[in-house]
Amino acid sequence: MMLPQANHNIKRQEVARNSEFNRYSEEEFFAPPRQQQAGSVATPPGNVQEVREPPPASAGCSLSSYQSWCARLTTLVLRTRSAFSAFLHLSIQVSKFVGPRGKLAPAFFPIPVPTPGIFDRMPARPSRKKRQSIFLSRAVHVISMAMNFWHFAGSFRSQVDLWRSPNQLHRRFFSFVRALIRSDGLTAEFDMLRSGRKNPDLHARLFDLIDAFQKQGCSANPYDRSFQGFQVPRDEERFPELQPYRDLDPSRLKLSGTGHWDASSFLSENLLMAYKEPLVLWLDRTPEIWEYPRLRDSQATILELAHIWDSKGLLLLHKEGVQDRRDFEKVRIFNAYKNATTDRQIGDRRGRNAVEAVVKGPSHNLPSGADLCDLVVDVSSQTLAISISDRKDYYHQIKVTQKRAVCNTLGPGLPEEAVSGLQAYGNFLLKASSKRRYDRLRDGDRLGHQRRPLGSPDDGLIWAAFNSILQGDHCGVDIATEAHTQLLQDFGLLSQDIQLVASRPCRHPSIAQGLVIDDFFCISVEDQGTPAPQTSAFRAYQQAQQAYSFAGLLGSPEKDLCAVSEGKAIGAYVNASDRALSRGLCTVGAPVEKRLSLSILSLQLAQLPLTTFGMHSCVMGAWVSMMIYRRPLMSVFDHAFRLVANEDLATNNHVTTQQPRAVA
Numbered sequence: 001m002m003l004p005q006a007n008h009n010i011k012r013q014e015v016a017r018n019s020e021f022n023r024y025s026e027e028e029f030f031a032p033p034r035q036q037q038a039g040s041v042a043t044p045p046g047n048v049q050e051v052r053e054p055p056p057a058s059a060g061c062s063l064s065s066y067q068s069w070c071a072r073l074t075t076l077v078l079r080t081r082s083a084f085s086a087f088l089h090l091s092i093q094v095s096k097f098v099g100p101r102g103k104l105a106p107a108f109f110p111i112p113v114p115t116p117g118i119f120d121r122m123p124a125r126p127s128r129k130k131r132q133s134i135f136l137s138r139a140v141h142v143i144s145m146a147m148n149f150w151h152f153a154g155s156f157r158s159q160v161d162l163w164r165s166p167n168q169l170h171r172r173f174f175s176f177v178r179a180l181i182r183s184d185g186l187t188a189e190f191d192m193l194r195s196g197r198k199n200p201d202l203h204a205r206l207f208d209l210i211d212a213f214q215k216q217g218c219s220a221n222p223y224d225r226s227f228q229g230f231q232v233p234r235d236e237e238r239f240p241e242l243q244p245y246r247d248l249d250p251s252r253l254k255l256s257g258t259g260h261w262d263a264s265s266f267l268s269e270n271l272l273m274a275y276k277e278p279l280v281l282w283l284d285r286t287p288e289i290w291e292y293p294r295l296r297d298s299q300a301t302i303l304e305l306a307h308i309w310d311s312k313g314l315l316l317l318h319k320e321g322v323q324d325r326r327d328f329e330k331v332r333i334f335n336a337y338k339n340a341t342t343d344r345q346i347g348d349r350r351g352r353n354a355v356e357a358v359v360k361g362p363s364h365n366l367p368s369g370a371d372l373c374d375l376v377v378d379v380s381s382q383t384l385a386i387s388i389s390d391r392k393d394y395y396h397q398i399k400v401t402q403k404r405a406v407c408n409t410l411g412p413g414l415p416e417e418a419v420s421g422l423q424a425y426g427n428f429l430l431k432a433s434s435k436r437r438y439d440r441l442r443d444g445d446r447l448g449h450q451r452r453p454l455g456s457p458d459d460g461l462i463w464a465a466f467n468s469i470l471q472g473d474h475c476g477v478d479i480a481t482e483a484h485t486q487l488l489q490d491f492g493l494l495s496q497d498i499q500l501v502a503s504r505p506c507r508h509p510s511i512a513q514g515l516v517i518d519d520f521f522c523i524s525v526e527d528q529g530t531p532a533p534q535t536s537a538f539r540a541y542q543q544a545q546q547a548y549s550f551a552g553l554l555g556s557p558e559k560d561l562c563a564v565s566e567g568k569a570i571g572a573y574v575n576a577s578d579r580a581l582s583r584g585l586c587t588v589g590a591p592v593e594k595r596l597s598l599s600i601l602s603l604q605l606a607q608l609p610l611t612t613f614g615m616h617s618c619v620m621g622a623w624v625s626m627m628i629y630r631r632p633l634m635s636v637f638d639h640a641f642r643l644v645a646n647e648d649l650a651t652n653n654h655v656t657t658q659q660p661r662a663v664a
Contacts, residue, residue: 045489063189066181069596070135072141074119076603082661084149087156090095091145092119094162105164109151111144112164114174132186140177147663150636162349179583183575192600195593198622202601205615209608210655246335246343248297250304253335254342257396258313259468261551263483266490274359275479278404282354292351293327302410303418305333306464314396315424315465316405329355330411331470347470352407361478362485367500369572369588370628372504377525377576377586384576384586385530385537387522388561388569389544392554394518395469395480413461428462481517488520491547493540511536519643520544521569528581532563572629590626598622606664613644613653639663 074092078085095113118137123130166174193199207257264272273280309315328351335343377384391397421426469476488494497507500514510525522544524536532538541562548555561567566577573591580586589595602619606613620640627633639662 064596065187065189066184066592066596066601067132067135069600070132070139070181070186073139073603076607077142080603080606080661082606082663082664083154083383084146087149087154088142088145090156090159091141091148091162092622094159095119095141097163098530101165102160102163103165105161105167105170106663108167108169108173109171110148110161111170112166113141113162113221114144114166114170136178136181136186139181140174143177144174152576153161175222179585180587183577183580183583183585183587185579190597191595192255192593192597195591195597196622198618199597199601202598202615202618202622204603205612205618206601209605209610209612209615209656212656244337245346246337248301248305248333249335249343250301250308252341252343253305253308253345254338254343255308255312256393256554257398257468258311259396259399261397261553262399266483266486267479268482271359271361271479271482274475276401276405278356278475281359282395283357285329285353285355287351287354291354293330293332293348295327295330295332297332297410297412299412299414299418302412302464303414305410306414306419306422306424310422311422312396313423314467315422316402316408316465316537317419317422317424317428317462318402318406318409318465319462320406326351327411329407329409331408331466331472333410333466337472345471347408347466347472349408349470349472349474353472353474356475359475359478359633362481363477365501365503366481366516367502368568368628369570371500371502371506371514372512372523372569372572372574372588373629374500375512375523375525375588376509379529379581379584379586382525383528383530383565383581384574385524385526385532385535385563386561386565386567386569386574386576387537387541387544387563388567389520389541389548389560390556390559391484391518391548392556394484394553395471395476397553398480398483400414400467400468406466408466408470408473410464410466413463416460416462419462419464424467425462477517481515484518484520485515487547487551488515488544491550493520493522493543493547513540516570519570523569523574535563538563578641589629594622595626598626604658607658610656611659612656615654616640616643616657616659617653 063447072087077088091113095116095118097116101112101116115137118134120143122134126134166438193203263275267275306315306317330351332348334346334348336346338344375384468478485494494513498511498513500506506512511522512524513522514520522537522540524540525538526535541560545555566573566575566580568574570590571590572588575585575587598619602623604617605615620637623637624634627637639660643659643663644657
């Protein structure tokens with residue numbers, strides 16, 4: 001069937017006002033083509049003045065899978081009422097034409113429709129395999145048309161070009177897209193809400209926006225194009241993750257470390273001084289009011305926390321200070337949400353951090369997931385072995401000097417009789433009784449540093465301090481990373497030619513080892529069929545366990561991976577499984593659950609005519625973290641990056657702004 005030449009240049013403003021693409025249910029859209037004249041394009045059924053309601057607040061909170069994403073993709077795109085949805089609608093109508101395909105496509109672009117008739121009505125009672133194949137073919141169609149739309153910068157091509165017969169390059173491209181999707185697994189289910197750290201906040205902000213939009217209503221007055229923004233109220237009770245940081249509740253804290261590992265012999269001279277004597281970092285300045293914590297915990301709460309620390313050997317009781325008494329240097333402990341029953345412990349140490357110099361250490365050189373792209377695998381004969389080992393509460397396993405522990409002093413002070421039954425109080429009495437007169441060799445010259453107590457000597461108060469490294473100590477990251485690195489290097493790991501760092505490419509052709517604070521990983525390129533115990537990743541894992549056993553560092557064996565073919569390392573999901581290799585692939589990128597959940601959420605957000613500054617900033621941040629694996633793809637966000645000014649990017653800015661269809 002020959003189609004007449006017809007260019008379809010649809011203005012974006014018209015597409016944005018046209019609500020016809022919002023009305024498709026799956027069965028309406030995938031119905032058989034109606035009789036039409038050759039070359040004409042069918043219009044969707046229904047009254048164009050009817051507007052579909054935004055997605056419900058429960059959307060996206062259930063289990064999903066790659067298969068369900070393929071099934072929903074077409075409908076979600078069409079509901080965005082964007083220029084691309086109009087182009088996709090045109091291509092679907094072309095795919096419904098009957099008759100022979102046109103001549104063989106002379107070039108790669110434009111890509112012809114992959115499978116004619118794929119959007120016809122679903123067969124009656126199809127098998128699970130058949131239904132999965134149809135949804136996959138529809139997803140391939142959408143992706144192919146997206147490539148066309150991107151290549152031609154939104155300028156629509158003729159129906160004749162879309163109806164041409166695919167050439168060999170096109171067939172290879174269709175197979176490649178199918179292989180990429182199948183290599184990630186079609187049937188594995190995941191919870192979209194908890195497939196990424198930002199997902200609870202993203203979903204909640206989307207639901208808040210939808211609720212506010214429904215309550216405010218929208219104007220259909222064609223003579224009034226003005227839009228008055230409004231503040232979107234936040235509902236922080238939707239999910240517990242929306243309040244990740246909470247006031248101190250000792251009953252929910254989970255601590256595993258005991259502050260037993262002396263890292264002195266594993267630190268360079270630069271960090272050793274800071275580790276032993278924090279006064280070398282002290283700056284004579286008074287921070288701004290926003291730079292230090294507000295102490296609001298009661299003595300009873302501090303005492304309850306002191307009992308928990310004491311049971312782990314992490315409590316120091318004292319009546320001394322390392323410098324003049326300054327209340328803003330005290331630390332406030334707060335909870336960080338972990339799960340429904342437990343929280344992590346975080347220290348608000350901004351006051352002390354503000355008067356300490358910045359330490360130059362290995363933290364500026366930590367690798368990221370995109371650095372794993374340096375590895376090269378011949379998928380016809382090679383595979384990957386992945387080993388990952390994690391230390392449990394690593395910061396809290398590090399032993400510190402009393403001078404550093406005093407810098408972790410909490411407020412307010414506690415009555416001495418209230419802590420008299422604690423083990424740390426016995427240690428306090430022993431140290432107090434062993435104090436001798438001034439000794440220059442022991443106490444130094446004391447040049448201008450007259451020590452004063454945190455409380456007056458006769459106030460009866462004793463001060464509780466954390467006797468390890470707090471999460472929140474700006475120097476702690478470098479101390480923990482360098483000590484961990486040197487420990488592993490002493491056991492033959494993390495040599496310069498195989499260590500993956502941010503400042504240089506991976507030098508070894510087949511092994512990449514790396515460390516991110518408490519997480520050690522090794523990924524090695526191996527010949528297919530190599531037994532796991534004979535892989536470099538397996539040997540590296542065993543060496544790491546020997547090092548940890550020597551140092552007495554606790555781990556989380558349930559989280560470890562040892563010489564497996566797929567897994568997540570430093571935020572990147574590496575896939576060298578049989579289902580990937582059999583399709584000629586070995587991939588690295590953001591975890592598939594994160595990609596799919598963000599795709600669905602973004603398509604739902606794109607259906608709305610407005611967004612908020614904070615929501616847009618959060619969504620763009622999530623997309624950038626995934627596109628970092630293929631930086632040129634960030635060009636598709638040109639309009640999205642320009643939507644708001646830099647000063648409006650605060651995530652707590654919930655004033656609405658119009659969302660043009662070009663951004664959608």
